[in-house]
Structure formats: C-alpha cells, structure tokens
Amino acid sequence: xxxxxxxGPALVKPTQTLTLTCSFSGFSLSTRQMYVSWxxxxxxxxxxxxxxxxWDDDKYYSTSLKTRLTISKDTSxxxxxxxxxxxxxxxxxxxxxxxxxxxxxxxYWGQGTLVIxxx
Amino acid sequence: xxxxxxSPGTLSLSPGERATLSCRASQSISSNYLAWYQxxxxxxxxxxxxGASSRATGIPDRFSGSGSGTDFTLTISRLEPEDFAVYYCxxxxxxxxTFGPGTKVDIK
Numbered sequence: 001x002x003x004x005x006x007x008g009p010a011l012v013k014p015t016q017t018l019t020l021t022c023s024f025s026g027f028s029l030s031t032r033q034m035y036v037s038w039x040x041x042x043x044x045x046x047x048x049x050x051x052x053x054x055w056d057d058d059k060y061y062s063t064s065l066k067t068r069l070t071i072s073k074d075t076s077x078x079x080x081x082x083x084x085x086x087x088x089x090x091x092x093x094x095x096x097x098x099x100x101x102x103x104x105x106x107x108y109w110g111q112g113t114l115v116i117x118x119x
Numbered sequence: 120x121x122x123x124x125x126s127p128g129t130l131s132l133s134p135g136e137r138a139t140l141s142c143r144a145s146q147s148i149s150s151n152y153l154a155w156y157q158x159x160x161x162x163x164x165x166x167x168x169x170g171a172s173s174r175a176t177g178i179p180d181r182f183s184g185s186g187s188g189t190d191f192t193l194t195i196s197r198l199e200p201e202d203f204a205v206y207y208c209x210x211x212x213x214x215x216x217t218f219g220p221g222t223k224v225d226i227k
Binding site: 031037047048051052060062063096098103104105106107109110111112 | 151154163207217219220
C-alpha cells in the first residue's frame, strides 16, 4: 500500500526558509523510473508543480521558482525534503508531495500540509 | 512552457447527465503525458486518466479520456452525486509539468 505524508511548519514568517518533508511507504525511491514531486495549491486556486526528484537523484524545478527551491532525498529513510527560501505571503498554500512511476502523471498523493506565511 | 487551457470554467449539470470537459494545450504534447485528476474540497487530487485515455486503478468506466496533439477531452458518461468536483488536466514535457486551471462540475 502506497502512502505519502507531508510534514513541516504550519506557519512561517516572511523571508524565512521553509523546509517540508515527505515521508512515504509502499515503494522505494531507488526503484528505476520512480519519482517524487512537490506540488502546491494556493487557497481557492489551481495546482502548481514545484520540483521533482528521481530514482537516480536527478532533480528538476519549476522555471519560475528554481532559484528558491532545493529538493533532496534520503532513500534509507524513505523521505524527500523540499526547501523554499525567502518565503512570502503569496507562498501561502497547501503543499502536496506525489509519486510518479514512469514520468507523466502523479498516481499517489499525500493529504497535503497547509503552510501560512505571515508575520 | 506548455500552457493548458480548460473549458468551460464551470459546468452545471444534473445527476445522470453527460459531462464533457475540454483541455487544450498551447503546443502539441505526447498523449503519453496527458492526465486528468478529480479534486473534492479538502482532499488531494485523485488520478483518473493517464496517457490521455487509460483509466487509473479503481476508476469507474463512466470516466473516459480521449484526444491527441493539442486537444483532449474528459467525458463522464452519467454523472453520479460523487462526481461533482473540480477536474484538472496535466501534462509533462521537457522536464516540467503544468496543470490546467480546472473545470468545476457542479449540481444544476
């Protein structure tokens, strides 16, 4: 059974760095063609893909946010970590991690974690 | 970056009716990399269709996807009460993913 769960602070201040952890089970990120992405959704808005890491430790980022994002993995712990620097109130959103097996679609999602950016 | 446009923005229908949702891409995409998701309030998106026309595991056969190139369609043959939700299309290309803005299917 595949599960993903996001964790991290619910509230961050402007200019701070956000660190989110995706803990997963039911699959291994060392399996070929396995990927984990971060996707966010601002309140009442659509979905925005942020970053992806693959089984071979290749990393891909949203063009508009790449200077602020870092994605990494700890295969032994079954975790993927996303850091986002210089947080702003417009970054207030629910942040999801999601799995892809074979690039193209996200077949399993975490329940999401709401991050509010406010002083 | 490929931009996805979805229409209509809102679709008001009654249970039992047929829903036809459109997703148009700003440039041609591989059908292998077009997916559809359903999202209900307070829930994560759920994968419905991948590869433009393949149903994900456990998805009822009233959901179907079609299309190629720049024009794709999600059809719900007979709306059930649980199908009223927001639907997103999504594409992958050039190491990047984009989502459409969504179509809300609500009860008429």
